[in-house]
Amino acid sequence: MSQDEAPRAGPVVRAAARAQRDWAAASFEERAAVLRRAGDLVQAHAQEITGWLRREGGAAAAMAAFQVKVAAQECFEAAALASRPHGEVLRTGKPRLSFARQVQVGVVGVIAPFNVPLILGIRSVAPALAVGNAVVLKPDPRTAVCGGAVLAEVMRRAGVPEGVFQVLPGGAAAGEALVADPHVRVISFTGSTGAGRRVGEAAGRHLKRVHLELGGNSPLVVLEDVDVEAASSVGAWGSFLHQGQICMATGRHLVHEGVADAYVERLAERAEALTVGDAESEESMLGPVIDAGQRDKVHALVRGSVDAGAALRAGGTYEGLFYRPTVLDRVEVHTPAYAREVFGPVAPVVRFSSIGELVELANSTAYGLSLGVLTGNPVRGLEIADRVPSGIVHINDQTVDDEAVAPFGGVGDSGTGSRFGGGRANLEAFTETQWVTMRADPARYPF
Known part of the structure; x- marks a missing residue:
């Protein structure tokens, strides 16, 4: 001191x-x-x-x-x-x-x-x-x-x-x-x-x-019965809002293999279309990250993930403190951007083939702040939520939300x-x- x-x-x-x-x-x-x-x-x-x-x-x-x-x-x-x-x-x-x-x-x-x-x-x-x-x-x-x-x-x-x-x-x-x-x-x-x-x-x-x-590393589950167009909008908001500098930000996109290709393609298109610039400009949809230290941490996780085998589908670059919204496909549990909280505008996508595999992936980190499940059957979404410890659950919505009237908090490392x-x-x-x-x-x- x-x-x-x-x-x-x-x-x-x-x-x-x-x-x-x-x-x-x-x-x-x-x-x-x-x-x-x-x-x-x-x-x-x-x-x-x-x-x-x-x-x-x-x-x-x-x-x-x-x-x-x-x-x-x-x-x-x-x-x-x-x-x-x-x-x-x-x-x-x-x-x-x-x-x-x-x-x-x-x-x-x-x-x-x-x-x-x-x-x-x-x-x-x-x-x-x-x-x-x-x-x-x-x-x-x-x-x-x-x-x-x-x-x-x-x-x-x-x-x-x-x-x-x-x-x-x-x-x-x-x-x-x-x-x-x-x-x-x-x-x-x-x-x-x-x-x-x-x-x-x-x-x-x-x-x-x-x-x-x-902190959090909140998963967004995308099941095979979703409208991919709508789901990609939900996912983009969850990962890129406020440059990803939100504890509830969607840190992991767990996507069923049946819709993964289409989801990643549309998510990458949305990322490329976002305007990044001066936060005081009305045209900017995303502003700068807080400082150079945070920017460098984000970039190191992105580059380390690509080196580990992830496919860079959008972003991965920056000018000053303005980091482009980034989409990483073919991410694995050991990938740096999957295992750690990024706290930047990065969307890592992991594919799954069964509910059992999904639950294992969702529970593969110690965080437990927020969970989003996108599905055509909300009851099925709640059944998945019952198997994933989390302080907050949103069925058919992304992971970021806050209301003064609602209890807020996470479990585990969150x-x-x-x-x-x-x-x-x-x-x-x-x-x-x-x-x-x-x-x-x-x-x-x-x-």
């Missing part, structure tokens, strides 16, 4: 802990009103916010607009969370009232990534505030404005009291300080599986809860389960369960 970052988390977190007491004492109506105003502000300043998402985060117009839409929804859902029942009456064998209630944890630390910074910050910040916690957010330094400063300004204007929501700038060392601070009782982390393991280990040493939403989303998931994520009993008179004991 660098000397300039080490002391920074302490004062910020202590200030949040002091401010949290009054915020928790505020009525749920007050907190709900603040979150509703926050959602209104996001919508009212959509043009300005999307501008930052495009300039700083490389999001094309549609992706930037989607982030703003979901961010506003997260605020409105959080406002509703503030008034939800927060306990239950329990049976008891004694003459007393026994109940469980959800109480604030105090200070919640949120560590958010660069790829979808607005959504992946607000989906933890808003519900944690709604139930009475203070929040310290550490955004990725590469998207410090659209992932940090924007939220700080929204919450300030919405009326969140001073100190209750704070942004902690810095890199990994600032995150380490946040995890280690004794005032922070819950950590919400979104990022790579490797970084998530380190965060989880550190949180375990400090005996604090941690919610981990990690995280610690559904810890985000409307209703019970958010309530449990950002509160503690407390058991309370009440008697009319003091109990009597034989001592």
Whole structure:
């Protein structure tokens, strides 16, 4: 930990802990009103916010607009969370009232990534505030404005009291300080599986809860009874949206051999037709990857896959940070772009001949975030989903989706389960369960 970052988390977190007491004492109506105003502000300043998402985060117009839409929804859902029942009456064998209630944890630390910074910050910040916690957010330094400063300004204007929501700038060392601070009782982390393991280990040493939403290598299953034209559109969106820099991106196309040739041909045509360029241009469908390091990682996986025997059917080239949408055919389990999360605009295609082989392929990585199944028989799709562990399943759709009202999270190397989303998931994520009993008179004991 660098000397300039080490002391920074302490004062910020202590200030949040002091401010949290009054915020928790505020009525749920007050907190709900603040979150509703926050959602209104996001919508009212959509043009300005999307501008930052495009300039700083490389999001094309549609992706930037989607982030703003979901961010506003997260605020409105959080406002509703503030008034939800927060306990239950329990049976008891004694003459007393026994109940469980959800109480604030105090200070919640949120560590958010660069790829979808607005959504992946607000989906933890808003519900944690709604139930009475203070929040310290550490955004990725590469998207410090659209992932940090924007939220700080929204919450300030919405009326969140001073100190209750704070942004902690810095890199990994600032995150380490946040995890280690004794005032922070819950950590919400979104990022790579490797970084998530380190965060989880550190949180375990400090005996604090941690919610981990990690990487993915999500399969899209294409069965032999599909409309190939429609299926290729679904697959292109799943792999190429936002330059493939989405944890739920379709990382593996598992295609029945009966339609594989036609599917690959049409997918490659779609890839070649996509316009890649300046994210601020209305003509660009895809923008740049986040930085040269990410570009080089993507390109190394593509070249390594071709060297391992994969057939390059589209893309595989770049100019600056603009990487062309890439289609790899004849991919095997050992191929680099199949075995690892690419986090770039790459669509590896693997062929299968039987459902048994398909299930084995789908389960051949440790990830378990999202699964898409394209089929003319939705019931058959659900039967396949029953055999593939995954936190999210979409029948007749691709793997990328997010709604503020739905639980979200992965299993295996993709995280610690559904810890985000409307209703019970958010309530449990950002509160503690407390058991309370009440008697009319003091109990009597034989001592």
